[in-house]
Amino acid sequence: MPQYKLTYFNLRGWAEPARQLFKLAHVDFEDVRLEPLKSVENGTPEWEALKPKTPFGQLPVLNVDGFDIPQSAAILRYLGRKFGYAGKTPEEEAWVDAMVDQFKDFVTPLRQLIMAQRGGNAEEIEKVQRETFGPARDNLFKILNGILEKSKSGFLVGDGVTWADLVIADIITTMEKLGVFDVTSAENKKLTDFREKVNSIPEIKEHNEQRPDSVV
Numbered sequence: 052m053p054q055y056k057l058t059y060f061n062l063r064g065w066a067e068p069a070r071q072l073f074k075l076a077h078v079d080f081e082d083v084r085l086e087p088l089k090s091v092e093n094g095t096p097e098w099e100a101l102k103p104k105t106p107f108g109q110l111p112v113l114n115v116d117g118f119d120i121p122q123s124a125a126i127l128r129y130l131g132r133k134f135g136y137a138g139k140t141p142e143e144e145a146w147v148d149a150m151v152d153q154f155k156d157f158v159t160p161l162r163q164l165i166m167a168q169r170g171g172n173a174e175e176i177e178k179v180q181r182e183t184f185g186p187a188r189d190n191l192f193k194i195l196n197g198i199l200e201k202s203k204s205g206f207l208v209g210d211g212v213t214w215a216d217l218v219i220a221d222i223i224t225t226m227e228k229l230g231v232f233d234v235t236s237a238e239n240k241k242l243t244d245f246r247e248k249v250n251s252i253p254e255i256k257e258h259n260e261q262r263p264d265s266v267v
């Protein structure tokens with residue numbers, strides 16, 4: 052069995068679905084958590100020392116028997132294929148990739164919202180919500196709702212859970228914690244039920260109950 056080491060900050064962020072994949076597959080890994088960044092520009096001493104040694108100067112990085120893999124989606128695709136959570140056919144694999152690519156298009160507006168919330172200026176938060184984050188979220192939710200409507204399994208792709216489900220379920224949690232996803236809203240019912248379905252998988256449930264909590 053290879054030795055896996057996943058290095059990230061002490062956040063859910065870009066690493067959480069990979070941590071969940073290890074739990075789902077019952078595979079041991081070293082969960083290295085650095086102090087969270089003080090801000091995107093201002094790192095921490097332990098990160099400053101590690102950054103130049105990482106392939107792309109960012110985390111997460113997965114190390115497999117001494118071999119480094121950067122970029123969260125590459126890590127997830129690699130683990131998903133190895134552990135059987137990447138889709139059952141090349142077409143399903145393509146759809147898993149497409150779901151996560153679609154989500155990645157949403158990251159810039161989401162980051163703008165997080166930065167505006169951190170700045171604490173109510174006018175700026177309202178502007179980002181109205182002009183960038185809100186329309187991007189509505190577009191993503193329309194796509195996700197359409198897919199879930201047609202899904203026979205309740206998962207996004209095929210008849211079982213894939214790494215795309217873990218990514219999307221986790222980002223719903225982040226949005227809830229940021230105050231921009233209302234679990235009580237009827238409009239959000241499909242997405243709320245979807246997240247519940249993913250988070251009810253026994254291994255995921257156990258992992259989520261034991262993990263350190265964070266907003267992102």
Ligand SMILES: N[C@@H](CCC(=O)N[C@@H](CS)C(=O)NCC(=O)O)C(=O)O
Nearest residue numbers: 064065094108109110111122123124
């Ligand atoms: N596209 C990358 C984004 C990774 C990323 O943004 N990492 C941030 C933390 S969330 C980071 O390492 N920041 C520290 C830095 O850039 O110095 C991925 O998906 O892995």
